[in-house]
Amino acid sequence: MMPGFLDPLWLAWLGLIPFIRWLHRWQAPMSSWPVSAIFLWDHGEQDHAAGRMKKQPDPAWRRRALLFGLLVAALANPYWQSESRLLTVWIDDSLSMLTIENGETRLATAIESLAREIDRSDPAWAEISLRSLTDPGRALPYSGGTMLNIDDWYAGRLTEPAPEPIGPPGLVLSGTASHWLLTDGASAGVREWAGRVSLERLIQVGDTTENAVVSRLAARRSLDDEGRVDVLVSVSNTGLDTAVRRLELSSGRKLLDAADLTIAAGQTMHWQSRVPVVETSLTATIFPPDSLSRDDTLTIGLERLHAIATTVGDSCGPALRRAVTTHPALLLAGGQTDAALNVSCPRDQFPPVSMTGAGARIRALISSSQPIASQPAWTRYASDRSNLVLSADWVSAAQWPDDISDKDDSVLLTSGELPLVVMRNRRAGSMVDVSAPTIVDTVIDLGQPQFVRQPEYAVFFAALIDFATQRKLLTEAVSASREVQASSVIPAQIETRPGRSDPGQRDSTQSFSSLFVVAALLLLLLDAAILLRARRGGRNG
């Protein structure tokens, strides 16, 4: 710690202190004591002695000189300059820091280096806190190099995909603490952040440059092969050399497919396969595992690609039943009351909408149908089906048997004024119950042979299925992916801010001129009190 004065020229005024002493030479050196007759106290030698003493200045000059000195010192703006004893260590906990090198992760190596640096620090740090660049608001107290459990640090935080570290804004960094950074320099976000903020020390680790990553795994129903899914796997090479990997698709312990891949540096290779639909998840893994093994595998669940159990009412015709059985995403279930989709064909009237039943419903009215007058047109609620053109030549429909509520029902397809397909919104009280399965009613004759023979019939029926299930069953896919750049493990040099190429201890300057002013004020009060007491001193007459 080092004291100093910001305006030392003010200290030249201290040369007036002898003048203060000289001013006090007239002051009575002592308090006055009244006597009834001064002549009784006349003494020869002692008069001279006391007279000599009278020439001594009033001792109060010392107190006033000190007061003057304190004010001058306050004007000179004194300060303490000290090295900060608070340390904040910013940890780059991006995915690349989990790269295994020499039997331990880069993060563990960095923590050990940090412990050595802290032990070498002199004087010791008063307080050390660890903060994550991916979660700056979270701080952990530091208590030694072996305290950091990597799993605890990442518990609940390193999700797939891992968040890219961005670091806090530079203004947030405490000005009274020193800031260090532990990183491998592989993350572009960390490099950018380190270049913006002021860091006193950089602990950089990492040597490995090679890494391959399963960057994407996607699956969707195979339209050609019932019971199978089409799979797409993307494997990226973030290293500097060509990577040779074996890609395996598995479900649990069952190997479904495999391939050998040769990926150039910086390139991504896409591989497709068709595998049976499995009950559990689908996993893509590359072998052999590299230094960063966390990104060597991706897993997706295929529940959404399973066939939907569907029941068909007895009154529905064979065309409708056949449409269900041939739909790739539907599985005809006989008599199942909890089926996800129910296709029924009521006669003449749509039954009242009830809250019972969990599955989505398609109700195709059976009634005397007539050819429709005008071309069916999709409304704005089904604008994505506009490429499905139905012709009035082969579409017939019955009259809509009941009133359509503007509030509760959404007309999807009309022929002029005639609604052809309506989606019923079920309500829970005054609100639309969005969790309730959807009911799609249609008055189009789905058994009419002219319509059945059209290729649009299957597409139309698939559209009804999609409306009812609120999904695009034929085209939907499940996938998982990760940022390729996040898996880059190539250590890069961190460029710190100009002027801090050799970061050292942060100095903190603290002014304490107010302390001098307070001391001067107290001294002034003391002087005033002494003067008052002296004025009232002596015997009362």
Add this chain to the structure above:
Amino acid sequence: MGRGPSLIAMDASAKIEVSELQRFARLAAPFLQGTAARGLGPRASRNRAGPGLEFLDLRYYQPGDDIRHIDWRQSARRQRNVVRRFRDETAADWFICADSSASVRLGGVKWPMTVRLASALAYALLYAGNRVALLLFSDRIDGFCHLGRGAHQFSELLDLLLRQRSERSKSARRTHLGFCRDYLTQDSNVFVISDFLEEDGMRKDLHSIRAAVASASALQVLAEDELQVPATGITRLKDVESGRSKPVMISEQLRERAQSNLETHGHSLRTNCAALDIRFATCNAGDRWEQVLLAHLNARR
């Protein structure tokens, strides 16, 4: 002396019972008899008839005259009753000069004693039939009560004394006893009550006053803590009257010298008074006023 208050409060710590004054007056009466003015040198005596032994004149009898004083020889000669009148030897004029300067007021003990002495003396003199006046002096005349008799006069004197109790001396210059001389009358008697702490012991003033009156008495009142100063260290002593100040180094030797100076001063004062035929006595402010006055009056005889 007529009815009046039974208790006279001088200040919060000093009170005089009227009964005490009456007792003192009776005790002092023998000392105060024959106090008619006897001047130094040829001076006319006061021609006033009253109790006495010295023949004054003859007068035709008037109702009320003491029949024992009828001069039978002259009555037979003049065929009318004639009484013999005698010179009133007890009646005299007294001036009490009380010092009310700053030195007396310093410390708060000498002034109350001065007031007690002056009021008791005035009471006794008035009780004996004299006329009494009161002068309060410092560097000027602070108060004057004309000659008078009786209870009313005592009330006037007491009022003047007590009024001064609460009034501090307005100036701090030296005490000037000589200002009282202009108020004194020939053949009067003077009683000076003061601390006499002037460097010259008020020598010239005493001489001046003694030359103007028939008799004079002086009573010096001092305080036990007259020489009280701070325990140790350098102190600036300041005279409360002259304002002169001087730094001194307080020491035992200094105190002893001051005490010696005080005693020397007192001795000089006593000698001076003796030379001027002034009855002089000194007392302490803590002494009993009756004993002080009786002792002094007894010494006068």
